[in-house]
Amino acid sequence: xQQLQQLQKxxxxxxxxxxxxxxxxxxxxxAVKVVFSGDQRCKSVEIDPGLFAEGDQEMLQDLxxxxxxxxxxxxNEMAAEKLGPLAGGGLPF
Numbered sequence: 001x002q003q004l005q006q007l008q009k010x011x012x013x014x015x016x017x018x019x020x021x022x023x024x025x026x027x028x029x030x031a032v033k034v035v036f037s038g039d040q041r042c043k044s045v046e047i048d049p050g051l052f053a054e055g056d057q058e059m060l061q062d063l064x065x066x067x068x069x070x071x072x073x074x075x076n077e078m079a080a081e082k083l084g085p086l087a088g089g090g091l092p093f
Contacts, residue, residue: 014082025071032063036071038078
């Protein structure tokens with residue numbers, strides 16, 4: 001039981017660390033950037049003003065979507081790194 005409580009404490013600490021960290025997903029050579037916390041919450045979106053001047057709405061939508069996917073992928077990778085050792089090993093009893 002004590003080992004389970006220790007594991008729960010470690011898991012909670014790792015989740016809190018993830019919430020405090022950020023990753024940036026980008027597309028179009030950095031023309032669109034999306035910032036996610038490690039717990040996969042979207043924090044901000046930055047779009048290069050030059051993309052608005054081009055007037056290609058479909059391209060802009062594609063770039064935003066690509067940046068979101070990239071950011072979520074990075075957030076998932078970070079979560080797997082931090083939580084993987086805690087979740088992957090199973091219970092020690």
